[in-house]
Amino acid sequence: MLHHAEYGDxxxxxxxxxxxxxxxxxxxxxxxxxxxxxxxxxxxxxxPGMGRSPHVPGRRLQDWPATFTQLLDGLGVERVGVLAWSGGGPYAVAVLAHAPERVRSVGLLAPAGLLPRVPWANRLMPHVYMPVVSLAARARDWGPTAALAQYRMRRARTRLEVPERTPLAPSAAAVLADSWREGFRHGPAGPIRDELVINEDWGALVPRARAAVDQGVPVRLWHGRRDRTVAHRHSRRLASALGAYLVDSQEGDHAGALLVSGPEALAFLS
Structure with missing residues (x-):
């Protein structure tokens, strides 16, 4: 069973x-x-393998819909909205494709790219950089983690001209830094596996997900053109393939998709 936390109402x-x-x-x-x-x-x-959820060696994207269904059954919830940021995007497409009866609507925030072909480097690099990131992120006093989160949040605000009164979490930078550290609670194995999963060739899921959209499950994407982590063109491709609406921000970056567009997506999902 996945460990989880709850927020909001x-x-x-x-x-x-x-x-x-x-x-x-x-x-x-x-x-x-x-x-x-x-x-x-x-x-x-x-x-699995991040936070308090145990690592599952060799897990695949195709395993996620069953895990998601078990989570909902454990919570006693029949249907939910699904929100996903960045690497969570392919998981949202997977549940839309294979468990559409449990999904009420989907909001994708700068989702990991739908690639026409997965480069070999996408499968190799996680084994190289994730162990290094793990050692750094797990250091309790490693300032750059918090500094990077603070920089991303400040850049998201500045580029989108978000006034300080906008109700973003005042500690959003610290929250992201803590989230990244917690992702390496068990070491790099979980994040490495997660990178490999989201870099699978998941294009075959898209026709089934499109069928769910055609049958009435609303899907919306948010992605900024200044995103240097996930290219904006990937969301254009995915939105077209799903028949979904893309909220296109000229100035938004990757962090802005979560911190600035996230509240709009929650309103859509509610």
């Missing part, structure tokens, strides 16, 4: 959030205030 509309890579359930803290405003009960599970 306990009596609100249930929405399950799939965190980024690396990341953990703590990422939901950045959306806690927005979830309360939207009347959303935000449920954020740790994926």
């Amino acid at each position: 306990p009596a609100g509309v249930p929405v399950v959030h799939f965190h980024g890579t690396p990341g953990s359930r703590l990422e939901g803290g950045a959306l806690d205030a927005a979830a309360r405003t939207a009347g959303v009960r935000l449920i954020v599970p740790d994926r």
Whole structure:
């Protein structure tokens, strides 16, 4: 069973959030205030090998819909909205394709790319850089983790001209830093596996996901053109393949998809 945390309104509309890579359930803290405003009960599970969920060696994207269904059954929830940021995106497509009866609507925030062909480097590099990131992120006083999160949040605000009164979590940078650290609780094996999973060739899921959209499951994407982590063109390709609407931000970056567009997506899902 996946370990999870809940944010927002306990009596609100249930929405399950799939965190980024690396990341953990703590990422939901950045959306806690927005979830309360939207009347959303935000449920954020740790994926296997990250946070408090045990590692599952060799897991594949095709395993996720059954895991997702078990989570909902354990919570006693029949249907939910699904929100996903970055590396959580392919997992959202997987449940839309294979468990559409449990999904009410889907919001994708700068989802990991739908690639016409997966480069060999995408499968090799996680084994190289994730162990290094793990050692750094798990150091309790490693300042660059928090500094990077603070920089990303500040850049998201500045580029989108978000006024300080906008109800983003005041500690959003610290929340993201803690989420990344927590993602390496068990070491690099879980994040490495997660990178390999999201870099699988998951294009075959798209026709089934498109069928769910055609049958009435609303899907919306948010992606900024200044995103240097996941290219904007990937969301254009995915939105077209799914028949979904893309909210196209000229100035938004990768962090802005979560911190700035996330509240709008929660309102859509509610």
